[in-house]
Amino acid sequence: MKLRFVALAAGLALLATSGACTRRLLTRFPHQLHLAEIECGKPGKPDCLTCNSCHGGEPEVSSWVKPPQSMCAKCHDQAGDEKKYAIATRPPEAARPAAYDIIFGHDKHLAMPEIKGQCVKCHAGAVQAVGGKPLFPAMTTCTGCHEHEEQFAKNDCAPCHKPNHLRGLKPVSFLAHDTAWMKRHGGLARDELAMCSSCHAQAQCDSCHDATQTLRAELRNPDAITRQYVHRFDFLSRHAIEAQSQPAQCVSCHQKQDCDACHVQRGVSGGAVDGLNPHPINWAGTTGQGTNLHGPAARRDISSCAACHDQGAASNCVRCHKLGGHGGNPHPPGWRSSLGTDSTSCAACHGGAL
Amino acid sequence: MRSSALAVFALLLAPAARAEDDYTVDVRASTYAQVTRQALVPGANGVVVEPRSVASLYGYAFLRVGNVDLPWAKDSFSAELSAWGALGALPNPQGNVGDGDLQSAWVQHATKRFRVKLGRQVTLPGAARYVRFDGGDFGVRVGPVDVEAYVGVVTLPRFVRPRGYYVLGSMNDALKDPSFLDAQARPGQWLLGARVSWVGTSWLKGSLGFHEQQGPDGLAYRNLSADVSGTLSGTFTAGGRLVLDLAATRPAEARVFVDVTKLEKVPISVDYAYAAPSLLLPHTSILAAFGGASWHELGAEATWRASPFLKVTGRAAGQLYEGDRLGARASLRAQWVPDLDERWTLIAEYARTSAWENGYNHLRAAARWRATEALFATVDAATYLYDQPVRGVSASVIGIANVEYQALPELKLMFSGSLTSSPFAVVEGQVLGRLVFELDAPSAGGGS
Numbered sequence: 047m048k049l050r051f052v053a054l055a056a057g058l059a060l061l062a063t064s065g066a067c068t069r070r071l072l073t074r075f076p077h078q079l080h081l082a083e084i085e086c087g088k089p090g091k092p093d094c095l096t097c098n099s100c101h102g103g104e105p106e107v108s109s110w111v112k113p114p115q116s117m118c119a120k121c122h123d124q125a126g127d128e129k130k131y132a133i134a135t136r137p138p139e140a141a142r143p144a145a146y147d148i149i150f151g152h153d154k155h156l157a158m159p160e161i162k163g164q165c166v167k168c169h170a171g172a173v174q175a176v177g178g179k180p181l182f183p184a185m186t187t188c189t190g191c192h193e194h195e196e197q198f199a200k201n202d203c204a205p206c207h208k209p210n211h212l213r214g215l216k217p218v219s220f221l222a223h224d225t226a227w228m229k230r231h232g233g234l235a236r237d238e239l240a241m242c243s244s245c246h247a248q249a250q251c252d253s254c255h256d257a258t259q260t261l262r263a264e265l266r267n268p269d270a271i272t273r274q275y276v277h278r279f280d281f282l283s284r285h286a287i288e289a290q291s292q293p294a295q296c297v298s299c300h301q302k303q304d305c306d307a308c309h310v311q312r313g314v315s316g317g318a319v320d321g322l323n324p325h326p327i328n329w330a331g332t333t334g335q336g337t338n339l340h341g342p343a344a345r346r347d348i349s350s351c352a353a354c355h356d357q358g359a360a361s362n363c364v365r366c367h368k369l370g371g372h373g374g375n376p377h378p379p380g381w382r383s384s385l386g387t388d389s390t391s392c393a394a395c396h397g398g399a400l
Numbered sequence: 401m402r403s404s405a406l407a408v409f410a411l412l413l414a415p416a417a418r419a420e421d422d423y424t425v426d427v428r429a430s431t432y433a434q435v436t437r438q439a440l441v442p443g444a445n446g447v448v449v450e451p452r453s454v455a456s457l458y459g460y461a462f463l464r465v466g467n468v469d470l471p472w473a474k475d476s477f478s479a480e481l482s483a484w485g486a487l488g489a490l491p492n493p494q495g496n497v498g499d500g501d502l503q504s505a506w507v508q509h510a511t512k513r514f515r516v517k518l519g520r521q522v523t524l525p526g527a528a529r530y531v532r533f534d535g536g537d538f539g540v541r542v543g544p545v546d547v548e549a550y551v552g553v554v555t556l557p558r559f560v561r562p563r564g565y566y567v568l569g570s571m572n573d574a575l576k577d578p579s580f581l582d583a584q585a586r587p588g589q590w591l592l593g594a595r596v597s598w599v600g601t602s603w604l605k606g607s608l609g610f611h612e613q614q615g616p617d618g619l620a621y622r623n624l625s626a627d628v629s630g631t632l633s634g635t636f637t638a639g640g641r642l643v644l645d646l647a648a649t650r651p652a653e654a655r656v657f658v659d660v661t662k663l664e665k666v667p668i669s670v671d672y673a674y675a676a677p678s679l680l681l682p683h684t685s686i687l688a689a690f691g692g693a694s695w696h697e698l699g700a701e702a703t704w705r706a707s708p709f710l711k712v713t714g715r716a717a718g719q720l721y722e723g724d725r726l727g728a729r730a731s732l733r734a735q736w737v738p739d740l741d742e743r744w745t746l747i748a749e750y751a752r753t754s755a756w757e758n759g760y761n762h763l764r765a766a767a768r769w770r771a772t773e774a775l776f777a778t779v780d781a782a783t784y785l786y787d788q789p790v791r792g793v794s795a796s797v798i799g800i801a802n803v804e805y806q807a808l809p810e811l812k813l814m815f816s817g818s819l820t821s822s823p824f825a826v827v828e829g830q831v832l833g834r835l836v837f838e839l840d841a842p843s844a845g846g847g848s
Contacts, residue, residue: 199601204475208422224713226669226701230657233641236524237597237605237627247426248504248522249462249482255522255530258501260486261432261458268816268832269778269802271747271766272735279764279782280796280822287786290755291719291727293695294677298529346722346756348692349677352685358617361686376690383689384647390617391689 092121097165148206184218201241212244228274232298257299293347305353314354330366345378359394368395423468423475427839432458434488436830456488470509479507503532515539523550525593525611525623533591546599551592554613590614604630613682620682622646635662645679652679665705673697693722699729711735721756728754731762743770759787776804786823793823812836 086094093099100113161167168183188194188206197205203212217223221241223231235242235251254263254275264275281288289296296305314324323329330340344351355361366373385392437453466478485500506519517537522530535552591614597607606628613621624646629639637659645652657671678692699717706712712734719727731751738744744767751762764782771777780800786793802816814834821827 199599222667224667224703224711226657226659226671226715229671229699229701230669232524232529233627233639233655237607237629239524247462247464247482248480248506249464251522251530252482252503256501256503256532259484260456260499261434265434265832266430266432266458266460266834268780268800268818269768269776269804269814271768271778271780272745279798280784280820283790283793283796283823284753284760284784284786286790287753287755287758287760290757291729291753292697293721294675294680297680344687344690345693346725347677348687348690349681351690352681352687356681356685356687358684358686363686363690367690378692381689382649384649385619385683389619389683391683391686394686395689 097169101165147208147211149208150206201238201244203244215245255299257301289350289353290347294349297349306356309354344376359390361394364394369397371395424464424466425839426462426464428460428462428836429838430460430834430836432460432835433833434458434830435832436828454488456486458484458486460484473509473511476509476511477507478510480504510539513541520555523591523593523611525591525609525613525621525625531591531613535591541599544598544601546597547594548597549592549594552590553586554589554591556586556589588614589616603632604628615682615684617684619647620684622683623652636660645676647683648679650676650679652676666702668700668702670700671698673699695722696720709737709739725756727756728752741770744768754787757788758790761785774806776802776806778802778804790823796820796822798822810838812838 080095081097084095085091100117155161155168156163156165168187170183189198194206197203207215221234252259253266262277264270264273264278267273326339328339331338351363355363363373363376365371367376383392433455434457435453435455460482461484462480462482464478464480467475468477470476482503482505483500484503485498487498502520504520504522506517506521508515508517510516515538518535520532520534521537522532523537524530532555533550533552534555535550537548537550539546539548541547591612593609593611595607595609597605599605607626609623609625609627611621611623611625612619622645624644625642627639627641629637631637638657640656641654642651643653644650651674653676654674655671656673657669660668660670674694674696676692676694678688678690681688683689697717697719699715701713701715704712704714712732714730714732716730717728719729721727729752731749733747733749736746738746747764747766749762749764749766751764753759753762762782762784764780766778766780768776768778778801780798782798784796786795798818798820800816800818802814804812804814806812812835814832814836816832816834818830818832819827820830
């Protein structure tokens, strides 16, 4: 039994170790060495290389062109003087992300007067890069041009992006989903629904915002450590603090009954039979100053009261605060409403006598 | 992979799905098996609750098709269907052990000028900020002006069941009895709204919207909202939003923000928010009419991209409540990807929240390791230290560990375990198995 366990552990360790040796860098080529450091153009030396030496050659280059290994072999001939630089096999490469597969004409852009055939106008830093991600220009480089700026303003992605690829892209140089994004994304979704829809499905909004799901988003995705979930970890214990900190934020997604459903069962709701009163003494007294703590608390955050005491016309608030009741007028100074006397909420206290 | 999707949809979309039609199809199905064992602390009136175990099975299905050509308009048809279901210890008024809901089911026809979307969908109006309804959304775009209108019946969870649902906490969700909830009839709970937007330029956008929603006992929300945002020379982006409650003739909510992107490595965002809690409640609530104090929040957030591998994000905000009471929230989070291969992702986080009665300090450390191209491991540990004990307990401690294996390009398996000690449970253990079938990986997006 013990031997089996050791064998299993060793197998897992071997699997992990072998995997750890599998690198998947996209850019591995020593560009600087080939473009700037090799002695070239002199008698007995090879021709100097440019970007086009390896990446050009096609009239309409839709995207990055990986030079064939035969091109390398022109210099790295294993039988010749360059034997010490011989390459046996091309190292493994990861699949290129869809973001880099755009509809693009290199020749057309290189011929533009602003670019003058210089690859580095867009691929700045390519010479110095050794390892790491390919030097794909930021999208702002494209939208800096008037034509593409207009397309972007109209949410017209098709001239550059393939529809199948849009869903897998993550904006990094515009609409970057980082700073203040969580705070801002609701408003943006309201304003830019068409743009959001080009990548996101409604189901993705629902995955967090649909409060009816029994298994919450962070429980379904415990591996998504980089995501910002509102209810991550032990939200139950801190929910009252969060509700106090940002009053009424909960109603963004939750209906008022969501709170009461739990509070009734816990016995801390106005709707619970034989419920435990969670309030301190003098909470709703009638003998003068300092004996009526609930008024200021309600004024501060009425939505917290609603978490237990919102039973419509049967709410216990009505008993004291109805017209003629001893609780007095609960409306704040300047209160006005355009609702008619027959509205349910008004009639509960006013009995239709506004 | 895509050809399989085509086979599935060929029956539905045969007239439109021509070979040259570059349409998109997403399919995702996920299954979760959850086992939880919890030892609760003494309940109400000192009642001691025995440790309980719950085993539940959940299923999620998602289907989306887009950019389908119709004979008279290219890329004009799209549709989405998503639903979830559950089996196990899920008490409900009917005494069944099953549950579920249909989240979206809509079809859309959109051309450059007109669009119509029919079925179960969501809208993002004013104070009622995320509303699901069964109905239609219609839009027309004339030059730089976009006009949208929607009308429908508000969707109730599980079609006709009451809204009161048990979503707080973790495994507690599976133990509650919602039988005390009132029955709720759907007729009369309708909504309608309209929105006029100026979308002519990328540097200035704005809109004016109206939303009315009826609850079971009458008017729930009647709002007028205005949004505006603009970008100045790529350096500043500023915007604002105001929601006016037309029934109370007072602002229910307002937000203003300014993003400064001049320093690419340190983008900064400053925001102000105002809210009147009573007006964010539906008017069918008696308590909405009781009024209440508004509150204000001023905050700022900045991200320092120290290197391609290290990102530090900080946010601080102060709140002003009625009676000059103050509150504060702050967080600092560092995310480090130490190698070019992105084999490791490490996160460290600190947060502080102060409200008027209580507050907490939060510490978190998490790591994700890509052991091979198909094997991932994640650990996540966190603690909350409360200023004032909650139910007599001063801290919550949570530990989570996961292993994920991509068996096939379309199939992922995950096994997760967690242990929690909190003011509500002396100890809570949970194991979760997840099986995800995804026909087109990009559809994963926000997950479901």
